[in-house]
Amino acid sequence: MTAIFTTAEELIAAAGLDLGHTDWLEMTQERVNLFAEATGDHQWIHTDPVRAAQTPFGGCIAHGYLTQSLASQFIMQLLRVDNLLMGVNYGCDKVRFPAPVKVGARVRGHGVIQKAEPVEGNGVQLAVRVTVEIEGSERPGCVVDTLSRYIFLPTGR
Structure with a gap:
């Protein structure tokens, strides 16, 4: 279920809120290849299934930064902020990759x-920890503390 916030005050009061889990998403070779193309990172452990099959992973693994980038998609499933002038990614405080995400694995986000x-200009800086869980694994593929800034429309609009 998506948590919906309509004011800065509601968002500030939500500190500590467990947002739950997203739907599962399969990490496909196509997704990995598209990420490699977009970033120029064609390292064989990600893009060469034959060669990667000879590693302890038994096949290709997703780029760590691809796994991290799913946090944006997962946050959009977990929360919605209305009455905004704008919202922007502000950065990350901490990122870890405890386990590789193998091609074919299913992942989901927990937020x-x-x-x-509060930030200047009727805004809120929101820190959300997104854990990218791997189905069947005790260790997650990524844990990232994301930072977003939401600037609300002036009241009375």
Whole structure:
């Protein structure tokens, strides 16, 4: 279920809120290849299934930054912020890749609002920890503390 926020005050009050889980998403070779093409990172462990089959992974693995980039998609499934002038990615505080995500694995996001602080201009800086869980694995593929800034429309509009 998507958490919906309509004011800065609601968002600030949500610090500590567990946003739950997203739907599962399969990590396909096509997705990995498209990421390699977009970033220029064609390292064989990601793009050469024959060669990667000879590694301890038994096949291709997703780029760590591809796994991290799913946080944006997962956050959009977990929360919605209305009445905005704009929202932007502000950065990340911490990123870890505890386990590789193998091609063919299913992943999902789990989100927790770590903190929400007011910023100048009727805005809120939101820190959400997104854990990219791998189906059947005790260790996640990625844990990232994302930062977003939401600037709300002036009240009375």
